[in-house]
Amino acid sequence: MKAKVDAPIERLFWFQGKLRLEETEREKLDQYRGVFSKNKERFAEDFYEYFRQIPETRLILEHETRTGNLKKAWSQWFEYLFTEDFNEKYLSYLWRSGLRHVEVNLDQRFINLGYSIVRQFCNEIVREGIPVVDQDSVMSAIDKTVDLCLLIETYAYIAATSQCDMEIVKGISHQVRNPLTVIGGNIIRLQRQVDPRSPVNKTYETILGENKRLEAMVTDAGAYSEMFEKEPAFSEIPLESLISGALERLKSTHWVENIKIDMDLNSECPMVYGVPEDLEIMFYYLLQNSLEAVDQKSPYIRISSTQMSSTPSFVEIEIFNNGKPPSKEEMDNLFVPFYSSKPLGTGFGLPIAGLAARKSLGDLTLEPVPGQGTKCVIKLPIPLKNSSKTINS
Incomplete structure (x- = not known):
């Protein structure tokens, strides 16, 4: 299943502002980009081995036909943390990553766990490769960067899964509405042909009542779906x-x-x-x-x-x-x-x-x-x- 949800770029920039991820902090990471970039392959290998030990995620990894490409993607993702500007292109890249997790049916809890591993890995690099005087400021910048990545990917994950649920509701509503209209119209036509006092007329009344209830249900289901999806x-x-x-x-x-x-x-x-x-x-x-x-x-x-x-x-x-x-x-x-x-x-x-x-x-x-x-x-x-x-x- 291909998840198709456009990235709400303006909203993602808003989140960045709320996390107070300033340009000076990105510059601080850029200062040490080489320290982190040289560890990107090791990160991808460690990340892969960590999740290969968990039964639920091992199942996904074992059925991944592009293991080499997967490690390469993780390596690139890690390097981007320290080399890319948080512009529209990069925010869209993070958004697509969240959608991809929905496509492979990855539990959100494992995504959160993955980001915890990222923090631990970065912490280790900071302790070993960054001068003590800069360690606190670099780690603070990393925390905000990882927080934003997690926020964007979680947002994408929720948007994609809820869209799927709402599409089902909309689809059912649409498919049911047309037959109900046909049924109601035919029952009214048949009702005109019988004696109002006959048992058949009472049966028609019952069918019409249920038909109206279902029509109202379809309308209300659509209202629920629309309210659920709309930004307040x-x-x-x-x-x-x-x-x-x-x-x-x-x-x-x-x-x-x-x-x-x-x-x-x-x-x-x-x-x-x-x-x-x-x-x-x-x-x-x-x-x-x-x-x-x-x-x-x-x-x-x-x-x-x-x-x-x-x-x-x-x-x-x-x-x-x-x-x-x-x-x-x-x-x-x-x-x-x-x-x-x-x-x-x-x-x-x-x-x-x-x-x-x-x-x-x-x-x-x-x-x-x-x-x-x-x-x-x-x-x-x-x-x-x-x-x-x-x-x-």
Whole structure:
């Protein structure tokens, strides 16, 4: 399998800046490039022998048809640590290395182990071949360089593996959506030809209900996939507008007649800090879930917020409904994709809401309130006075 994920160069330069890998440190390594370069073949041999002793990695090495080329690649990689500038070309080279690990199905833990071996090998060279006066500064530069390499390769590894997972979800959604449309259309046509009171019509109604549920599941699976893949862009958002907007959307689809909704939001925390489009979706699904769960005889929802005393940089939002609380088994599975306790549920509403909360650095829990109902507790960051207005993560 060939992993095809473009290197996010701008993001990789951002990581380099955050690690504070300065030009002066690269110059310090360049000063001793000859000391390290002359050990590149020894590094490749030692590296190969080390991983040949581990059963899981030995299996990969024994099935590698280009052992000589592999050692040559490792030798070159080691030399590049001390001779290459961290420009777009070199960052792309490191990114491709991470993708290659996915292609050969190498466990990320062994990649981390490999970088530990690199550090140890470099440490040995520094102790033996670098003047004592420069050893600390050289080792500091090596640590930052190796940290950046590991960060880039881990990023590439995660991007490639998650892309594969998401491609499967997208593929299934696409392949299922078209047949569902055909099935639904044909059932509606057949339904028009039978007596509405006949048992056959009831069968058609059942099939249509399941068809609509599957169509909704495909839509929700696509929403989950899209949210998972997208890079979060943080900004300040009025909490009340997020909630009011979600309620307004739900009035045309999931509204409950004669429902009473109380809203008591803390005026001292009017804003939250997160990903606007994700939080809009999160509140939509959470309020939809509450509307579906309320006591139908006297439907009631209460929405409140308070600044958390334990962590003042967060606000806690509570959405309470007076419906019957889920059982312990249901509570344990509500955030698992495809699980639903409702006949027409897709099993994606709460997983999407949970993902949205996490991407905004928040948290989401459901708790039963004995004898009263169920509360959903959301914890979200609030804007800090000294923070920038928008952050792209």
